[in-house]
Amino acid sequence: MINPFRPLIAGINMFVESLRMAIANITANKLRSFLTILGIMIGVTAVIALITTISGVSSSISDSFTSMGAGSITVSTPGSDLKSGLSSEDLDDIAALENVQGVTPSVSLSVKAARNGVSETGITVSGVNEYYFINKPDALESGRSINPIDIADMSRVCMIGSDVMESFFYGVNPIGQTIYLAGVQFTVVGILAEDTDTSIASIMSGTPDILMPYTTAMKMNSQNLVTGITVYMNNPDDTEDVKTLLEEHLDALFSFEDDTYTITTMESIESTMDTMLSMMSALLAGIASIALIVGGIGIMNMMLTSVTERTVEIGLKKAIGAEPGQIQIQFLIESFLLSMIGGVTGVVLGLVVSAAMCSVMGTNFTINYGAIALGVGFSAAVGIIFGWSPARKASKLSPIDALRRM
């Protein structure tokens, strides 16, 4: 009675035995095996660390963009020769567009601040209106915000940040006190909350030291037209619609001349960042994959040496009935195993490295399963591809040539 599973069972027995022999051969020369897998290990570590870190950075960037208010559009309006910016009436018109909640002009200047004989240059001042605070409700620490009356009156009032407070109001409550900005006397009405947002996006945009009514800031700048605004929307989903409306409106306003304005949405900044990051990760992964190929060549080299060293063993095995295919499988398992040991160690190291990098950069560490699959898959492929020709060479060895060497 012939068992129909016999060939299958025989195959499994044979495979298990090949696996054992491969492990025995790898452990027989630990240092050499370790040096051989080093290339694969470094390559996979690099791939995992790069992909995980970059995806951490990019998710934290998009998080902070959203927290900064994705529901806003930044418009820069250098204008034309005839009309070099926007007037207050223009701002009111834009604020009246559909789905627009409000408009804040961005007027910024750098001044010298002075109080009680202390002075400091390079203090950054932004001119804002009430919408700034509606969209940044946490901005006020104490005192009051800038209100529409201040704007209408071009009041000489300001709100100060923690840096200014430390330099000029150490130990005193600044509310109601005066400070000279570019030689003009201002009353401090509010204190800005310490900016806890240390995100990359916030660092890029910068937080002004002092806020004042935009009308006052424009007057100090001897400027009567606004060259930059932020448009706030009721709903971030309306961004595209509002952008289209804005384009139509501004085209008409600037008589359809070219280069009179630029519209930047958070989404467009974000997508540019995303493209940049994914290009960067592709580039770095490309460089890392060179390490994998070099690692593969290392494995191939070791396997070729191993075939030469084990000529007698191979010849003997063939003499006692090993098929060429069985010899080939054994060597292939060995190179596959070598490469996988490198790959798995690399994955673990890569995760450790990227967890460390994420904690240094303050981004979220999330395990990227795609990257792990890529690392493991790549090393498996390297083991098989670079192990193929040595294994084939072993399987083709003639038993007598091998046995003559004994």
Place this chain on the structure above:
Amino acid sequence: MNDIFFQMRKIVKQYPLGDEVSTVLRDVDLDVQEGEYLSVLGPSGSGKSTLMNIIGCLDLPTSGEYILRGQSVEELDEMELAHIRRREIGFIFQNSQMLKRMDALKNVELPLIYAGVSPRERARRAEEMLVKVGLQDRLHHFPNQLSGGQQQRVAIARALVTRPSLLLADEPTGALDQSTGKQIMALFSELNADGHTIIMITHDINIAKHAKRVVNIIDGVLSEPKGEVTFA
């Protein structure tokens, strides 16, 4: 037991040697019946090992016909040759040939591994064979922990573990002392009585005498000794 095990007709083996060829086997004719115990006797360099490699399907002749169990060997591919070696032939090579990284038991198991025998069955049969060659207390010794004679006995156990129909032994007692040599010869006679066909290669006439039939090989020419009855 009159079935023909193999037939050799005008077997020639040549090796290229620079611009010339060196002829190692010259028109060898040899017929071996099932169950025979044959000894090939010849001096060093006469072509004994070369002939054994061809009989054992490790090597192909340059010309001539070799028919093993009715099958022309020259028509077989690598895989079929491997299967013949695995099923029909047990080799004992001239040099000791244990695998360094395996103990005696594992070395003897090796042919069974390639035949796909289950681990338990493998170990049982290998141990049985090692007991038969007197190595019951050396099962887990590695080659560097065994004497030359003990290694040779491991090789014999390995050749026999698949219960081959043909045992090919190249100087099987070369490394053994007289008493161990005698034991091995007794084992061979026993195996032959069990129906194994044995071809033993030697340069020693006293060893050759243990076989039922002796052929001489000198300079690649095979001849039956005078006065002996041969099968046509």
